[in-house]
Amino acid sequence: MKNTLKNLTGFLMLLLFATGCQDDDSTFGNVTTPSNLDLSYEIVGANQANPNGDGSGMVVLKAHADNAMTYKFIYPDATSDTKPAGLMNKRFTTNGVNSYVVTVVAYGTGGSAVTGTITVVDLLSLFDDPETTRILTNNGTKTWYWSAAEQNHLGVGPNDAADTEHNFWPYWYGAGPFEKAGGTSSCMYNAKFTFSLDGNQIRFTQDNGGATFFNKAFASIAGGNGSEDICLAYNTTGQKTVLLSPAESVVAPEHSTGTQMTFTDGGFMGYYIGASTYEILEISENRMVVRAVQGNDPATAWYHIFTTQDPNAPTAPVFTNLVWADEFNTDGAPDATKWSFELGGGGWGNQEQQVYTNQNATVSDGTLKITAKKENDGTYTSSRLITHNKKDFTYGMVEIKAKLPSGAGTWPALWMLGSNYVENPWPGCGEIDIMESVGRAPDVISSTLHYPGHSGGGGDSTSKNVAGISTDFHIYTLVWTVDSLKFYVRDNETDPLPAPYKIFTNPGTPFTSNFFLIFNVAMGGTLGGAIDPGFTQSAMEVDYVRLYQ
Template structure:
């Protein structure tokens, strides 16, 4: 068990009769040792067994800047300093009441392992900082031990909790050529559900927890102990001292390096006990933008099947657009401040114009409009493109989005929601593309953002391309978010379209007291299949 569990364990030690462990014994078996090769087979591997009467925990200090804290006394450790080296191993056994007994043993072991390439790429021959590759598909995944790929789950870009993506890990070389490890997690880490209760969480859904990652640690490299085929792995394993871990807490400090380049790191760690051990996969990048470069949208949908070009002046076409009136029983679930009317939207000059105004309306301080195509038009799979110019002003919240046509029957988020474009006047140049569905809705939705300048000064094309395999979000045909679709989530049925401008609320934020009015202009809405 990692050092991060120590505080929980120590709390238990303080109860009951104070009883120090007795008869502490340590045995060490150097793997491959023979009369001819007394220091082993060159793997640097040593099997340790510690036993003691009345012991409930053992702390191993292996004499190479690494420690392990665990309830059982049996484990295997890899030494990696090349050549025959002597290490003093200290084992501390803890009994009830926190009483401790310590013993030491000496081991001499041969390590022929050396991987200067991985060492250089990890550290940049000096210092390098790594971030979770949040923009990459499969930046966190899990699978069975024998498949060597995340067959059970692979995260879509930016799908997981933000506490995972706030991490930075700096790996460097010190003056003695040791690999140092410093982990800045902003005091909170994303914790695997199996270990939430051990770290003080309230339940498996409470996975962003305070975890102390302070202090410099060390990384030792050793030969990987798994059976990953050589063409899928470097064969090198990272071992982090003092309970260190790579961003996602899975109760391990050892990670096999599957792939590493100047700016990319892909690792595999083994963890889990309740349902048997699993293989966990993590991707890192040296860029703090999460990787996942934007690319040109290569559409598969070319046939225009439906559109509204807003060519006829007057009210929006009632055969297409429904007005939603009111404040939606408390701000549409988001504490929004506007009252929607059928008077704040008009078609003129070839544009649909939705205007949010600061004016007293039915007990609210702001008015606006929200239109949808429910029961008039919906579609399943295709490319929807909306050309629009956005409003501006603190607190404005324009949105171009879709919900499942079964919303009246199943409700939200069961129907699914695809936010083609959301924007906050308080964050002028940032565009959001987001998906909401069961277990991933509201603040836990799966989203990505992109920086686009001039969204309130000129028209931009906001696009979603959607099929049974993936959903892509783009601005002016530049893809910035790709989500892997599946049959288990509600994005495989017809969706209808919604256009609105909200004010304030949980997403729009504080409204500028000087705000008077601002308009979202929509040139067209087009659907291709």
């Protein structure tokens, strides 16, 4: 049980005044104004060693008045909660030690009321998530939409602490791409969710186009009969405040960001399930997965996936905002904040001959150099760099300026793998080969998609002849949208983007979820083929990699 310390100074700060009718109104019966309003609070986790609490920012607010029917707690950010019993568990999330003035209104019969204030003094909150704040709001204003083209953009599963295999994803049901575009759910994809940064507060507005998609259990709120999930006219105007706090769910830490967001005054996102708190399972610059427990059913959790691309937009998005890059301008090891090494040998599923080390990749003279070498004992070493858990993303334009190694047996690749490859092994996780080449076929590049039913040699693939890929730098470009994956190559930045040499229609799952970058040079294997006995070493050089969204 958490220790609590009752702050008696709160009583000294109590200010009371009464409001109500001058005369009894027979319409309401006898009007009895509350009296003797007592306010107090307890800081959760406070003791002699930790007088400011346990860092959770949690406070138990208590209110009692004679003849009171209900109590309204009003906080400094103008948000509020109403509690008939006068007991409120409140989390304040401003980082550090802060004090908060809380106004309490005790309501009696006939609209009578008495009001008081109490100051919560020196409360410690250690929670701060500036990265989630930045991504939600773009440190200004940012609009999100339903990721209608993505499988499971609306889904449901169990909320069971014991069911660790199924309590973090829509195990029971997941909506297919644009499944809710017609019928009783036709309003759903019209919703726009805008987050704005106002000082240190996150504000939220929802434009539902006049109608909201209701879970049938809550349809009566908007005049429905509760027989089915349905779009109903509903007013969502008005600004809400978004409070970020530590996640409090049954989901294991490895499946969540650890942050939840709570919308004040009954705010919600999109599908009305009687919930205002959403745990953020995943978030990137243009994709967010959230989880919320149904308001009237604690055994049920709903999942929503949002994107920054309007599903009703008439044209394909134009990616011009540079959100991540590595220009490779600092000599030494690759930037550890952006890249991780994958190490070892064993063939890597393709009978490859090299062992990956952290010694074969270095940055010098403005380029990343990944060097495949033949060691003195006849074995081969190379390096493999990934951005997993440092830059994972969905959709955008990736540009990579690179010069490839040479020699029969070399197999350089600039590619991407689905971020959920652990729980959804290849090819289920998906693979996007932006550029692959093999030394035995000079001046030929290929681009390929691998996914279920299209793995190995059955991948959706194309090849293109490009002169001088091992002697000159070329810019390899992927433009990835909800509709398509387009591949380009050009000689330099001054050239306009040419027509794509291949356009793949986006097949949907898994190419609607997060991927990460991989740069490597393999040796031999099923695609690299026989290695030239005279091979000693050769490097792939990367001038830069840039991601636009």
